[in-house]
Amino acid sequence: MSQEDREFLRKAEEGIHHREDLQYEMPLPFREENIQLPDNCPQAVQRLAGLKKRLQANDKYHADYVNFMADTIDKGHARKVDSGKLVTQKGKVWYLPHHGIYHPKKPSSICLVFDCSARYQGESLNDHLLQGSDLTSKLTGMLTRFRQEKVAFMADVEKMFYRVKVKEEDQDFLRFLWWPNGDLAVEPEEYCMTVHLFGGGSSLGCSNFALKCTAGDSEAEFGVKAAETLKNFYVDDILKSVPTKEDAIELVHNVKKMCAKGGFNLTKFVSNS
Secondary structure, three states, X not given: OOHHHHHHHHHHHHHOEEOOOOOEEEOOOEOOOOOOOOOOHHHXXXXXXXXXXXXXXXXXXXXXXXXXXXXXXXXXXXXXXXXXXXXOOOOOOOEOOEEEEEEOOEEEEEEEEEOOOOOEOOEOOHHHEOXXXXXXXXXXXXXXXXXXXXXXXXXXXXXXXXXXEEOHHHHHHHEEEEOHHHOOOOOOEEEEEOEOOOOOOOHHHHHHHHHHHHHHHHHHHHOHHHHHHHOOOEOOEEEEEEOOHHHHHHHHHHHHHHHHHOOOOEEEEEEOO
């Protein structure tokens, strides 16, 4: 591993915390100990003005966007910044521009993308985040093992990145602007994400690390086979084959329960049996 990989693992191991709600919480793994970022609020305001025009021009886009944002806030993946905490130490806040995209195969399904690579005065949030070593299982090995046995099944983790919380003191680096209740007639207010983001340079590493911690912490309860299966995900997908239906049923139950212990929801099961 590189020195940066080692530093990522050190920060992850020292900073990870298993919460009472079963989700894991991890800090943003910054390259610097005392990070200082420019005030990019003007960029966020400018990008929000462009988003407002698009929302006003497309009723469906507006409705879908508002529903997705409301769901994100209702589930605790984002929160409004308390009025008393709007002013923070200089250099300790970053604003994320955002926009919505539709899945090419699901035209009715919108997803919000927070632009962690947006540059302001030559800097972006991703520039300052350690990615960590590639903990993802290699696809060739996954597919080879997948074909070994007779009974196969697949599943994936629902919104994997959103299942890993960000430490509260780091959430100010994940601020964004939004209109309360999606009402474009009022002034936008400040919110922040509370989870690791799709598009964040460190999010894949943090999510994979939390998933492997889930396997290690629950191996005694659910068995070595379930733990090994959990450690061999391909990003958020499980591909597994076993000799019999009975083996598959037992393994599915144990892996699903093991995932739940770490706050992950394993869903969308498919099998050849």
